[in-house]
Amino acid sequence: MxxxxxxxxxxxxxxxxxxxxxxxxxxxxxxxxxxxxxxxxxxxxxxxxxxxxxxxxxxxxxxxxxxxxxxxxxxxxxMSQSPEGRRVFPGLTVLENLEMGAYLRKDDISADMEKVFAYFPRLKERRKQSAGTLSGGEQQMLAMGRALMSRPxxxxxxxxxxxxxxxxxxxxxxxxxxxxxxxxxxxxxxxxxxxxxxxxxxxxxxxxxxxxxxxxxxxxxxxxxxxxxxxxx
Ligand SMILES: Nc1ncnc2c1ncn2[C@@H]1O[C@H](COP(=O)(O)OP(=O)(O)OP(=O)(O)O)[C@@H](O)[C@H]1O
Ligand SMILES: [Mg+2]
Structure with missing residues (x-):
């Protein structure tokens, strides 16, 4: 198990x-x-x-x-969690939110960033946009993408x-x-x-x-x- x-x-x-x-x-x-x-x-x-x-x-x-x-x-x-109500960091950009998901990692995160963008192309288009201005669905994608950045x-x-x-x-x-x-x-x-x-x-x-x-x-x-x-x- x-x-x-x-x-x-x-x-x-x-x-x-x-x-x-x-x-x-x-x-x-x-x-x-x-x-x-x-x-x-x-x-x-x-x-x-x-x-x-x-x-x-x-x-x-x-x-x-x-x-x-x-x-x-x-x-x-x-183990990583995508919390209820999304809970993205509204004042940070999409890119910065994804980086926060990898905060414990010391290796190169760029390949995982690309993987997240492959799952969620919309996040790539909006990577410089602040997370608080994303639509609800986009924030959900970001919360999941952020959880993926720790390689769970x-x-x-x-x-x-x-x-x-x-x-x-x-x-x-x-x-x-x-x-x-x-x-x-x-x-x-x-x-x-x-x-x-x-x-x-x-x-x-x-x-x-x-x-x-x-x-x-x-x-x-x-x-x-x-x-x-x-x-x-
Ligand atoms: N911070 C808190 N302080 C006091 N009671 C709480 C707190 N958080 C949750 N509860 C209570 O614990 C119980 C379980 O809540 P929980 O949030 O785990 O339910 P849930 O199944 O996730 O519900 P939902 O589908 O509405 O999200 C509820 O009765 C709730 O009122
Ligand atoms: Mg709940």
């Missing part, structure tokens, strides 16, 4: 956000966590990337226990489809598939269950801080409970 999460319990002050969350991500796959607003999806991702501390439970990445390590060391090990083995994507037109959603999801086919393992958090289940090899459903169902993307798409709650009938 590339990532193994065991019995994570996470609190915000004394409010419990995650209860005994356990799941794993296999090398080479796309795994998706779906669930309604407030289910705990973002909390799970930020606990994995180290921005939020777990009260108990363990996170193992590439065979090492990383539960108590810093966010930077997780990036250096090959595992990418954590938090709602890449949020606020995008249907056309752009399929464009972004096609790129996620290409990244995966090129060897990047993906943990995708989505409210758009229909597209996420179609793309993912495996999936889990979160409700109020717990994982309540898991299986292959196909199994969950066929599950009456999932259809009723997340696929509109």
């Amino acid at each position: 590339m990532l193994e999460v065991t019995n994570l319990n996470v609190f915000y002050d004394n409010i419990r956000a995650l209860t005994d969350v356990s799941f794993s991500v296999e090398e080479g796959e796309i795994m998706t966590l779906i669930g309604a607003n407030g289910a705990g999806k973002t909390t799970t991702l930020i606990t994995l990337s180290g921005l939020k501390k777990a009260q108990s439970g363990t996170i193992s990445f590439l065979g090492k226990d990383i539960t108590k390590t810093t966010p930077q060391s997780r990036v250096a090990m090959g 083995k595992l990418m954590l994507l938090d709602e890449p489809s949020m606020g995008l037109s249907p056309l752009l959603v399929s464009e972004i999801f096609a790129i996620i598939r290409q990244l995966n086919e090129a060897g990047t393992t993906i943990l995708l958090v989505e409210q758009n269950a229909a597209v996420a289940l179609k793309l993912a090899h495996r999936a889990a459903v979160m409700e109020t801080g717990r994982i309540v169902l898991s299986g292959t993307g196909e199994e969950l798409s066929r599950s009456p409970a999932v259809q009723k709650a997340y696929l509109g009938g």
Whole structure:
């Protein structure tokens, strides 16, 4: 297993956000966590990337226990996150945002910059534009491109489809598939269950801080409970 999460319990002050969350991500796959607003999806991702501390439970990445390590060391090990709401640096240019994604690297980043531009040609055209003036979809591309600049083995994507037109959603999801086919393992958090289940090899459903169902993307798409709650009938 590339990532193994065991019995994570996470609190915000004394409010419990995650209860005994356990799941794993296999090398080479796309795994998706779906669930309604407030289910705990973002909390799970930020606990994995180290921005939020777990009260108990363990996170193992590439065979090492990383539960108590810093966010930077997780990036250096090959985990990178494209956060919810994009969170690009608005005052920096596209190019500078991409450089920030590579801040831990001391080697030549130009080949990876070109790779990001090959996935997202629009970012190349706009490389000198400040990120705050990009459209929502372009900011999403930039957030993903920035996450790619650390050469991740595992990418954590938090709602890449949020606020995008249907056309752009399929464009972004096609790129996620290409990244995966090129060897990047993906943990995708989505409210758009229909597209996420179609793309993912495996999936889990979160409700109020717990994982309540898991299986292959196909199994969950066929599950009456999932259809009723997340696929509109
Ligand atoms: N900084 C915070 N302080 C207090 N409570 C928080 C904080 N962040 C999240 N929570 C609470 O933790 C729970 C899980 O939130 P989380 O953001 O993980 O959900 P989510 O599944 O990502 O939802 P969404 O689909 O709306 O993004 C919610 O009840 C939320 O109100
Ligand atoms: Mg969220």
